[in-house]
Amino acid sequence: MMSFRAFQVEKTADRQFPRSIVERDTADLPDGELLIDVAYSSLNYKDALSATGNPGVTRNFPHTPGIDAAGTVEESRSDAFAVGDAVIVIGFDLGMNTAGGFGEKVRVPAAWAVPMPAGLDARTSMILGTAGFTAALCVHKLEAFGMTPDGGPVLVTGATGGVGSVAVKLLAKLGYEVHAVTGKPEQHSFLRGLGAEQLLSREDALQGAERPLGRPTWGGAVDTVGGQILVNAVKSLRYGASLAACGLVASPEIPASVLPFILRHVNLLGIDSVELPLAQKAEIWNKLAGAWHLDGLEELAAPLTLATLSSAIDRILAGKMVGRGLVDLKA
Ligand code: NDP
Numbered sequence: 001m002m003s004f005r006a007f008q009v010e011k012t013a014d015r016q017f018p019r020s021i022v023e024r025d026t027a028d029l030p031d032g033e034l035l036i037d038v039a040y041s042s043l044n045y046k047d048a049l050s051a052t053g054n055p056g057v058t059r060n061f062p063h064t065p066g067i068d069a070a071g072t073v074e075e076s077r078s079d080a081f082a083v084g085d086a087v088i089v090i091g092f093d094l095g096m097n098t099a100g101g102f103g104e105k106v107r108v109p110a111a112w113a114v115p116m117p118a119g120l121d122a123r124t125s126m127i128l129g130t131a132g133f134t135a136a137l138c139v140h141k142l143e144a145f146g147m148t149p150d151g152g153p154v155l156v157t158g159a160t161g162g163v164g165s166v167a168v169k170l171l172a173k174l175g176y177e178v179h180a181v182t183g184k185p186e187q188h189s190f191l192r193g194l195g196a197e198q199l200l201s202r203e204d205a206l207q208g209a210e211r212p213l214g215r216p217t218w219g220g221a222v223d224t225v226g227g228q229i230l231v232n233a234v235k236s237l238r239y240g241a242s243l244a245a246c247g248l249v250a251s252p253e254i255p256a257s258v259l260p261f262i263l264r265h266v267n268l269l270g271i272d273s274v275e276l277p278l279a280q281k282a283e284i285w286n287k288l289a290g291a292w293h294l295d296g297l298e299e300l301a302a303p304l305t306l307a308t309l310s311s312a313i314d315r316i317l318a319g320k321m322v323g324r325g326l327v328d329l330k331a
Pocket of ligand 1: 043045131134159160161163164181182183184202225229246247248249271272273316321322
């Protein structure tokens with residue numbers, strides 16, 4: 001038994017969700033083969049949904065959110081991992097109804113853990129976190145469906161956010177012409193620094209909503225926002241191109257017509273980082289550690305501690321985060 005610090009969300013009788021930092025004991029953690037000493041976690045939009053009681057994410061309180069964790073194996077009942085191994089855990093039930101990475105210790109099944117690939121460490125892997133991983137998964141799937149740099153510019157929506165900012169940086173590194181949609185004109189130079197060549201406002205991205213088809217423009221698209229912006233992007237895909245849909249910050253609805261699909265042969269690709277089988281998770285992490293290694297990740301990091309998490313949760317819910325909230329559990 002060992003005590004550790006954790007960010008905790010409670011649920012009151014009148015459905016309030018107060019947040020605090022508490023001392024917990026490893027004896028209270030759920031069963032699992034691996035006890036992990038967490039060095040870094042990261043803040044994702046879903047953590048903010050968990051922390052505000054969204055029942056689609058978390059039903060059981062008190063709860064420690066944090067869908068991401070990177071650290072060192074402290075106890076192992078698995079042949080696949082030894083004490084001292086560096087690991088990454090993202091997705092599955094971590095931070096949903098299993099105590100997550102906003103605590104100094106997590107206990108998880110070995111089947112959730114990916115060995116830290118050479119080329120990444122706890123800090124860089126968590127600057128990426130689920131959001132950066134998801135950006136890479138989008139690009140991976142778009143390329144599997146034929147996207148290439150000479151197929152036309154690629155649109156990224158919600159570009160200053162976690163998924164969006166990594167998507168811009170990765171696509172630019174791979175030689176794509178990136179056009180970024182943002183609601184933050186004051187962040188244009190940040191996005192240009194990541195490699196965006198053209199910047200669009202959300203209003204630009206909503207133009208022509210009444211038309212059944214747009215001008216064929218995009219060789220691919222990474223959409224983090226959903227709703228009418230997603231639909232407009234689909235309508236402006238070039239013949240045979242694809243859009244990867246991974247988010248819903250604007251809306252979970254898709255008010256679309258079939259016309260782009262049956263006249264332009266376009267594809268709407270679903271992206272899920274949570275239940276993605278472990279072997280495919282490891283493949284994407286290995287790419288991010290190797291051929292897709294991103295230099296200058298520190299520029300994306302918004303450093304956080306357990307003490308500053310609560311205000312950052314409010315910022316991400318308000319769509320005001322820029323880059324990736326990196327949570328240092330040792331700070
Ligand atoms: P962030 O909050 O970091 O980024 C979202 C960005 O979207 C904001 O920064 C903002 O960027 C833009 N935005 C916010 N509100 C609106 C709005 N009303 N209309 C249009 N744009 C808006 O979140 P993440 O990047 O962590 O996550 C993005 C989405 O992806 C979330 O819905 C999340 O749940 C989902 N997600 C899904 C995963 C999966 O496995 N499918 C995994 C990870 C995330 P700007 O100001 O630049 O426009």
